[in-house]
Structures are given as C-alpha cells and as structure tokens.
Amino acid sequence: xxxxxxxxxxxxxxxxxxxxxxxxxxxxxxxxxxxxxxxxxxxxxxxxxxxxxxxxxxxxxxxxxxxxxxxxxxxxxxxxxxxxxxxxxxxxxxxxxxxxxxxxxxxxxxxxxxxxxxxxxxxxxxxxxxxxxxxxxxxxxxxxxxxxxxxxxxxxxxxxxxxxxxxxxxxxxxxxxxxxxxxxxxxxxxxxxxxxxxxxxxxxxxxxxxxxxxxxxxxxxxxxxxxxxxxxxxxxxxxxxxxxxxxxxxxxxxxxxxxxxxxxxxxxxxxxxxxxxxxxxxxxxxxxxxxxxxxxxx
Numbered sequence: 001x002x003x004x005x006x007x008x009x010x011x012x013x014x015x016x017x018x019x020x021x022x023x024x025x026x027x028x029x030x031x032x033x034x035x036x037x038x039x040x041x042x043x044x045x046x047x048x049x050x051x052x053x054x055x056x057x058x059x060x061x062x063x064x065x066x067x068x069x070x071x072x073x074x075x076x077x078x079x080x081x082x083x084x085x086x087x088x089x090x091x092x093x094x095x096x097x098x099x100x101x102x103x104x105x106x107x108x109x110x111x112x113x114x115x116x117x118x119x120x121x122x123x124x125x126x127x128x129x130x131x132x133x134x135x136x137x138x139x140x141x142x143x144x145x146x147x148x149x150x151x152x153x154x155x156x157x158x159x160x161x162x163x164x165x166x167x168x169x170x171x172x173x174x175x176x177x178x179x180x181x182x183x184x185x186x187x188x189x190x191x192x193x194x195x196x197x198x199x200x201x202x203x204x205x206x207x208x209x210x211x212x213x214x215x216x217x218x219x220x221x222x223x224x225x226x227x228x229x230x231x232x233x234x235x236x237x238x239x240x241x242x243x244x245x246x247x248x249x250x251x252x253x254x255x256x257x258x259x260x261x262x263x264x265x266x267x268x269x270x271x272x273x274x275x276x277x278x279x280x281x282x283x284x285x286x287x288x289x290x291x292x293x294x295x296x297x298x
Contacts, residue, residue: 212244
C-alpha cells in the first residue's frame with residue numbers, strides 16, 4: 001500500500017466522484033422511504049375498507065351473491081346470520097323477502113332486528129308479503145312483521161300503503177298509517193284524514209301521528225274533529241299534530257283543547273298556543289277566546 005507524501009493534496013477527481021456517489025445514495029434512500037410510506041398507507045387503507053367489522057356499501061353485493069346471503073341466514077354462526085340479513089336489505093332483491101320473513105321468529109334477537117331493518121329497506125317489495133305475514137299463525141312473526149312494516153320509508157310503497165289503509169285487518173291498517181307518516185308524502189293526507197274515523201282507536205291514533213309528520217294544512221279540520229275523540233291517545237296525537245302544522249288557523253282549535261278533561265292535553269295545547277302566538281293567558285280559555293276573536297283575521 002502506497003501513502004501519499006505528507007503535504008500532497010488529494011486527487012480532485014477522486015473527491016468529486018465520492019461526493020457524487022454520496023448525493024445519489026441519499027436520493028435513493030429518500031425515494032425508498034417515500035415508497036415505503038406510500039405502500040404502508042395503501043395496505044392500511046385496504047385493511048380498513050374491507051375490515052370484517054365494516055358493513056359494505058349499498059352496491060357492494062352483486063346479483064349472484066344474493067343466493068349465498070340467503071343460505072347464510074341458516075348458518076350456525078349467529079354473526080353470519082345477522083350480517084346476511086342486513087346485507088339482503090341493502091340488495092333490495094325480491095328473492096330476499098321470503099327468507100327474511102321466515103327468520104322473524106328466530107330466537108336470535110340481533111337477527112330479528114336486522115331482518116326487520118332489511119325488510120323495511122325492501123320498501124314496496126315487502127308490503128304484500130308482510131301483510132300476509134301479519135296473519136301468520138306464529139305470534140312472533142306477526143309482531144315482527146308489524147315492526148318491519150312500520151320501518152318502510154320507500155316512496156314507491158305509497159300507493160300500496162294507501163290501499164291497505166282499508167284492509168280488513170286493523171293491524172295492517174295501523175301499521176300502514178305509521179309507514180305513511182315515515183314517507184311523509186302529501187298525497188297521503190286525504191286517506192289518513194279518512195282513517196281518523198276508523199273504528200279502531202289505534203288506527204286513528206297512528207293516522208293523527210302520521211298527519212303530524214306530513215304537516216299539511218289540509219289536515220287541520222280532520223285533526224280538529226279528532227280532538228273530540230273519546231280515546232285519550234287519539235286526542236293526544238291530534239293535539240301534537242296540530243302543534244307542528246305551520247298555519248295560524250290551528251290556534252282556534254288549540255284553544256278548544258284547553259277545555260279537554262285531561263291535564264296533559266290541556267298542557268300540550270297551552271304550550272303550543274304560547275309558541276304560536278307569543279301570548280300567555282295560562283289555561284284561561286275565555287281570555288284566549290277573546291284574544292282570538294280580535295286577532296284571527298290578522
């Protein structure tokens with residue numbers, strides 16, 4: 001090995017080459033770090049997007065997967081059953097309606113809840129099968145079918161739900177009324193107003209509730225007549241519906257409710273009057289009536 005004599009300067013070409021090599025090495029290391037970070041982020045995103053604990057998007061399940069989901073409803077694994085029921089609701093495939101109704105009497109509470117949710121998601125497709133299920137010999141199926149029917153929010157089910165408001169089975173009528181309240185379509189105002197005269201008080205109660213959800217002024221007079229109903233729950237729902245309708249004409253009917261023999265209804269009417277008028281005459285109906293005569297034309 002030969003040493004350079006003392007005081008001799010290093011070769012400039014060698015020094016330049018060494019510096020260039022160092023710079024290139026630093027760039028390569030930086031690029032490798034960036035690539036590694038991007039790779040980690042990519043695979044982490046995949047793991048989150050397809051985690052077994054996340055429910056897929058509405059369009060995740062393809063047509064040929066529906067049969068597999070239906071088979072999974074009979075799995076020995078309760079978690080597989082539960083997820084299959086939920087997923088069938090997202091497919092909105094008519095093949096899933098029957099199997100979902102069949103598991104409504106399953107002892108697995110979580111499965112029942114997901115099946116009810118799924119049938120509600122099916123919307124119009126589920127109305128007729130659910131009506132049939134309401135007459136099933138199994139009480140659990142009847143109860144859960146009613147719950148599923150109440151969950152329907154599909155506007156496409158509107159016409160069929162209006163039609164079954166006149167079904168012979170009061171259980172069908174009362175759940176149809178509730179579902180119409182969920183849909184909140186003004187085309188249901190007239191049939192729901194008619195349902196306020198149904199022979200079954202639960203149908204009348206749900207019809208009043210539904211009209212309160214729709215909030216159409218055309219329901220004011222029918223709801224005012226419902227304030228005379230001999231069933232407390234119907235009158236309570238009627239007051240609640242009038243309270244949320246944005247029309248000054250409701251004030252006169254709310255004043256009438258101050259004479260109701262039930263304290264809860266009188267309190268509800270008073271709160272509504274104070275909200276709508278900004279006045280406070282307590283439950284003194286005479287003072288309210290006097291004020292109304294002076295202000296109703298304004």
